[in-house]
Amino acid sequence: MKAIYGLYGDGMSAQQAVNRLRANGVADRAIVVMSAQPMEDFEFGHMDSRTRIWWMACLGGLLGMATAFGLTWITEVSWPINVGGLPTFAWWPNLIIIFELTMLGAILATVVTLFVTAGLGRRSSFYDPAVTDGKILVGVANPPEASVGALESALGAIHGAQVKTI
């Protein structure tokens, strides 16, 4: 069996379903929740929210800064050309280049980190288009055969649930 899940009409029911799954011994890591919008008002919306993306952005910015500094320093000092009496390596104009590439580095690092950590572009395990119509999906992927019955009753116990298996 690929997955067993329940579709719920609102956040409260979904939260109850998650709690029941936990009560049945399912680890947080194994619980899959899907929604059409971020459900930050509920606890399950904060599952797995620790992220290093801010650090990666800073790292990207530093890389950009180093690249810009290297680019301007090395090229201007290796081929010194006199323009209007400005110094060969002039800080004020080069700071502009350094600033832009720093920000570009931060932005690109953010996007790359997002793609990698959110698993974008990778094949997903299962999905139900009912999520788009506002249903919240709570389920378990690849559940062990023995526990299917218990999970089914746990998910189905909440009022208004639609339990499905694939």
Next chain:
Amino acid sequence: MAADLDKCTGCGACVTACHAENNISTVGADQAARGRAKHWIRVERYWEGEFPDVRLKFRPVMCQQCDNAPCEPVCPTYASHHTEDGLNAQVYNRCIGTRYCANACPYNVRFFDFFNPSWEKPLHLQLNPDVSLREVGVMEKCTFCVQRIKATTIAAKAEERELKDGEINTACAQACPARALVFGDLNDPESEVSRLSRSSRGSKLLEDVGTKPKVTYLSRGN
């Protein structure tokens, strides 16, 4: 350079000589009226006073080869830069035609090639082989006849001797019948141009803009 405004008669021989020496094409009456003429040196003519007390003043204006040239830092491809000789060089091959240098120049001595130049036969035989032709889309300007400077400098080096004052002459200075234009080495304090630059009649054009131009204009009116 030094330009003596008290001697200048506004004859325009310098303009013609410059066109001939530097392969500057004429653009035709129609295009000239639309502001596309490329007179690397031009004679500015000003009227002063009311009739019948009118006075006419002439000022030959060419690239001032500024030490603090505003045209140099703004060129994105280093086409406009300062050489060790102290000249402002224009490298046609690097120019992509942004025209920023021309906007920055307070003297308006930079010109853009709006069309590919053409010479009616047999005038093409008169072209100077030492000066490259510029294609459409690049900027050009007075170079103080850098081809003459280079040729004489190389010859002097080959002969293992120093350059004498007056040995190199730009086309405009050579052609001026009134000897109003004087060209030379400002680094040599004994040269005629150095002497003239220290004259009490001397002043620089648009000196307050801060470009540090190297052309001294001599005039009693100062």
Next chain:
Amino acid sequence: MAHSRINNDLLRPLFQTTWRFYLLVGLFGTVVLTALVAWLSQAYFGFGITGIRWPIYWGFYVTNFVFWIGISHAGTLISAILRLVDAGWRRPVTRCAEVITVFALMIGAMFPIIHLGRPWQAFWLIPYPSERLIWPNFRSPLVWDFFAINTYLTGSVLFLFLPMIPDFAVVRDKATGFRKKIYGVLALGWRGTPKQWNRLESAMSIMAVAIIPVAVSVHTIVSFDFSMAPVPMWHTTIFGPYFVAGAIFSGIAALLIAMAVLRRFLHLQEYLLPIHFQNLGKLLLVMALLWGYFVFNERLVTYYGNDPSEMAVFWRTQRESFAPLYWTMVVGNFVLPVVLMGIKYFRTITGCVIASIGVIVGMWLERFLIIVPSLGHKYLPYSYATYRPQPVEIIIAIATFAAMTLLYVLFAKFVPIISIWELKAGDPTDRFGHSHTAAVRPVVMDRPRD
């Protein structure tokens, strides 16, 4: 459920196409093609077919460049700043604004190539180790432009694209056949797990924080194209903030016009509410006052200093040959928005559109009046001149507006113009202007026809 209704309303333009769409695309596409032909003829016959002349070497092309880069500040203000201060009313408006940013940037960024004398060598601005053993001049404002605009373009495209991913997932779920496959690829396997939402929202916060200084820097650097040259009335330190304020100003105006058009033609009356227009109208008022402040500053300092060459340009714009354009600009940029947006009775959707059109005209004129009067009247009277734009430049200028409209129409056809997930994530009272429990019109169709 409200979810289905939102999905249906906002996906309708994607799934239903009328003859109006093809007419618009055909019409604006033709104008854009005409401009392409015009520019190719410029490359072929020589730059001389433009009105550029000694010593006015920048004209319509650079005006359009600065104008469109300015318009691109719409998205940054609305999307990034309002996102950071968590203003709920931004939700239906963010994508409209971000789209303007991306397309305006693309159009504006073409002009540094269009106005080159040798555009086939424009790639020399890219810092790569070339066989000519030379790198770009990092001390030149034009190279700063290259870096700044590319950074901003990259950032804006990503800022636009990231929140589109969940919406592509919605389209994927609602579409069938070939469309389903395409949007499936674009949705990048989005499922909507809390992990993905958290990462996406963190990324959006970082991007919002990063894109604001980039946007400020971009238009400041564009202003440096002028302030770095010793031209009368260019060489002033006020240009940086003046240009940024003007950019945000014109961006809001463009956004108001776009929103009004979308509301009418895509039937988004329940999503783009009068309150949105009123809030943006208030922002337009603030920016108009700020613009007036900067102009007053610039003019007073020039007037007080009484420098002969600066005053000559000053009077040229205020009293002499450019006076009609100048005073039109003042009316469009200051009088009209302050009156229409300042008086509550006039702050309707129509009022906002009229004020915005005035601002667009006024801001275009402002760019023109910064560039041309100064260049035609520098220091030496012998070289004073007048600029007369030629058909090439006029066609290309008009075509930029056609290109913007064309790109917008195409975008609204393929991507939901209002961010579906952001709308759903917001407070219901923001969404419909009334409480969630009020009677909702029954859903007519659950699955749109394909």
